[in-house]
């Protein structure tokens with residue numbers, strides 16, 4: 001009876017250091033485990049990559065800088081625009097008669113780009129220049145001049161410390177396709193099962209429509225097939241050369257000048273607006289068809305009458321709805337399936353509709369507001385918008401009318417479908433346009449298959465590691481108590 005308590009006492013003495021030792025071992029083990037997990041998987045300091053794209057449009061050139069974390073270049077939505085610069089003056093095609101100056105015109109924006117990108121990244125930063133409809137037209141008119149303009153800008157760009165990747169005229173098909181890729185990439189629509197949105201781009205010299213079509217695309221030149229992030233897309237696209245808003249205005253003027261009268265009463269301009277215009281400027285464009293007769297006089301006087309309804313019927317005359325060899329056509333005999341899904345309408349679609357305050361109006365409301373706006377006397381308009389250059393201001397009545405006609409009559413957006421058009425300039429800080437899609441494609445940043453993503457983000461991984469380690473520690477301690485402990489072990493713990 002006396003020996004028992006002594007034995008228990010000995011047991012206790014022997015157990016205590018062992019428990020402490022095991023506990024310390026467990027704690028050290030867990031700390032080591034967690035530290036290793038955290039250190040090993042620590043998010044690496046982000047390394048950014050950069051890319052520059054020059055959008056050499058018909059009316060102006062813009063320089064865009066893009067940035068993305070190097071290790072995530074295949075994830076959708078990782079590339080963002082960090083800077084844009086508008087080149088002073090007109091588009092590069094306007095340098096046809098003084099080609100040497102074309103390159104130099106880019107100086108201010110390219111110097112700015114040098115300052116925006118870290119110097120150590122310059123040599124690995126690709127630079128692309130893509131020219132659109134203005135250069136396509138110059139190419140038709142004078143191939144030598146267009147080549148000279150391109151080599152002038154190419155030589156100039158080669159003089160920068162960046163990685164020059166070419167200056168070329170992109171096709172209308174590319175322009176449409178890359179615009180579609182841009183808006184859907186920025187909207188993260190390539191993820192999983194999300195539906196895509198169509199892209200509507202209106203420039204000065206051409207306009208593009210691009211959307212996914214369930215209906216078969218009958219004409220091969222309008223059909224694109226993409227496999228992006230593991231999904232297949234059947235895309236319809238068309239670029240109408242000469243149907244950008246500046247060329248469309250020339251077409252409309254040329255039509256009206258067929259009467260032979262050098263005094264033109266134009267319903268697309270505000271009452272009281274008067275301007276002397278050159279016949280050469282209107283008929284000098286390769287867009288103005290040779291079937292139209294050119295007046296013999298050099299100048300004509302344009303007098304605004306401000307009548308949107310009459311303007312609309314004039315504008316409609318530049319579309320040919322009579323010939324179609326396909327199942328269905330938009331205009332000028334071009335195949336187009338019925339418009340499907342949501343659309344993003346950007347560039348001049350946005351500038352004009354935003355100025356006219358029509359970005360969230362219904363089709364009928366837009367027509368009504370436009371009628372009111374066009375009928376405003378020119379003096380009043382100038383006074384109300386004194387900050388806007390007259391060159392732009394004079395044309396918003398025409399441009400608004402043209403946009404409504406193009407969308408409603410040209411592409412067949414009914415009042416119902418009108419609600420699916422979102423007029424936008426940017427998506428998440430990046431401009432909507434073809435440039436981003438162009439760069440993504442040329443740098444192979446849009447994979448055909450979805451990249452393998454880690455099942456957990458870094459923070460989730462660390463949290464789970466810590467949680468389970470703590471749980472394990474608690475269990476081990478409990479077990480240690482049970483194996484070595486006295487019945488009081490657990491009780492003591494609860495008391496504490």
Ligand SMILES: Nc1ccn([C@@H]2O[C@H](COP(=O)(O)OP(=O)(O)OP(=O)(O)O)[C@@H](O)[C@H]2O)c(=O)n1
Pocket residue numbers: 056057058059060091132133134202203204205206207244245246347348351352392
């Ligand atoms: N604040 C602005 C800026 C531009 N514009 C007009 O919008 C058209 C230019 O649109 P843009 O998309 O810049 O055309 P480009 O890219 O130059 O032409 P394209 O795509 O046809 O080559 C021009 O008519 C210009 O006068 C406008 O009305 N209001």
Ligand SMILES: [Ca+2]
Pocket residue numbers: 057058132202203204347
């Ligand atoms: Ca453009």
